[in-house]
Amino acid sequence: MASLGEIIRESQIWKSVIRHPMPVDRRNRVVVMLTNFFLHLHPVSIKKQGIALSYTWCMGGVTFFLFLVETITGVLLMFYYRPTLEWAYNDILALRDVTSLGLLREIHRWGAHAMVITVWLHMYRVFLTGSYKPPREFNWVVGVILLLLTLLMSFTGYLLPWDQLAIWAITVGSNMARATPFLGYEGPGAQLLSVDGIDMITNASDARFGLLGARFVGEETLNRFYVLHCIAIPLGVALLLAIHFWRVRKDGGISAPM
């Protein structure tokens, strides 16, 4: 009498999805890595030393995991949240008080803080083990961009609750753009960019205006940051993550003494 598990695993439907037998012996543990889409990111075998937690600290993996957590909770939050002056704050209140469990936003926010920390720790580990050295120079550069994008994702998300903490943190943070050399209206050199005495760089055309969509943090900013936070930056991160992981494999896997 076959067990239910065997019946399922022998069925045509199961076999059409999972194309390998159970990974219980050496051969099938190799096959599973080669035929499973989610696992093919990994090699089949790996240096034992290279996966020691005390060597890798697991921080790159944790950062990626947190990115997935942020994506999932972020999509769920988007079901509830409307980025308008009228609704943003109230929707956040409702997320806390009305939504079941009321934990979505907490997980999303703490996950975001944690992600900033873990991406720094990942960089720290890669530096301390000299893992940016040839042949991994380019992947380090991709990693620096990913770190920057992580900060920008967190920064754009900071505004969305639309409370005092949010708008003033973003006001302080984005005020710097006003002083961008040449491109900010209070930046050095901006006065030089004038045609027939008409300034090209004003508080309605400079870098800060481009970031905020307005002269100060307002509804246009909320919309702009919402799109950056939910669509633009995550798409860029996803693309760079793919390159980052691909290059880890192509550059010889996890680093080890040469």
Add this chain to the structure above:
Amino acid sequence: MHHIDQDLFLGKVSGFLGGYFLFVAVMNAVAAFYLWRTGRSKELFRVGGLPVTTALFWLAIAMILTIASAFAFGGTPWGMPLVLMDFADWLMSPVVYTVGSLAVLSLMFVARDFFVRPFVAWSGLNIALFLMGLSMTDQDFYSIVGKPDNVPIVGMVFLLGYFTWLGAYKAVINDRRIANGEEPLEALDKEKVLVWPDLVYTELICMVALTALLIVWAIVLKAPLEEPASAVKTPNPSKAPWYFLGLQEMLVYYDPWMAGVVLPSMVVFGLMAIPFLDFNKKGNGYYTIADRKFAYVTFQFGFLVLWVTLIVMGTFLRGPNWNFFGPYEAWDPHKVVALNNVDLSEYFWISALGQARPKAPSDASTAVQLGYILLRESPGIVLLLLYLGALPPALVLYSRFFRDLFVRMGFLRYMVLSNLLLMMMLLPIKMVARWTVNMKYFIAIPEYFLNF
């Protein structure tokens, strides 16, 4: 800061502190048990002929912490002695904080053979956790450290401490082995294992543990939500998100175009440039300090000193009007700090030469006015040109270390490296110039928003 009655406050935090001390006690008890079971326990000293081992020592610490926990649960948690708190507040200032953290980190680096010993590191962790527990009974300390958005930073400080220790611990062992002509630890095990199950299962366990951690964190600590946004009510202090507070701290010493735009861009550019500037082939794939001392020290200085400690300062020690407050000091928005900062051009023309600063006639053309401005600011401009242009070649001529760098790297890469290093060093230089001679700007051209 709204103070409530201290007894009421203690009642509020005693439950948390009881759990906290109990947690640290259990941590020590587990460590003692581990040392005892694995036979790693060593004799520390003898009392009346009886040996006190490390396991016994940490067990005793665990007992003391359990008593602390009992006191806290009983509503009378142990607090920091008032004298110590007053002393810390009195002592603390941007100078003491910055120079102090640099000195402590330098000491730890120089004496790393001592500090990486597990017993020493574990003692350090215990002291830090214990002092933090005692400090939590102070309302001012609690209100800053316990702020929901600041909790991750406290966690980050401990994580960074742990990982800095771990990296240095492994590096010290490897350096000793390499000095003896042995391979680093990472080279010993050349065995390969299958990713399924060895890596896949680790990842799965990590994912489950992290999910649990995030859910518990989310239940215990509510995400902050303040009053609805208001464009007319400016909070004091207004702070950027915590990871940018190092940049906000730089605003004290630099104008926004430097602190907010140029220097962050250079940080990003400099990080990206690291693999192309570090020609040292050693230290790839294993922890080491001796094989790459210059790279190690430079990175630690940039990351731990200039980035992390400034964030910690911006978060915990900067209050209303961005004034500096000690860890146990109330954030008084009316605190007055005398500010009398002077530009270099004023020092040069007025103080040293005893004459007015050069000023163009009011009807002069733009070009003439520009000439006068350049003349007025010439001391700073010359200094800057010397610093960035003449110092790198001078280092090559007079320092063997930099000469070797120059020979190995060639002109272009050497100039990029030295200028990045010099720009990094400008921040501490500006800090010291501000603290000692109230230097405001080396180059002050407010006419074109170009203050440096």
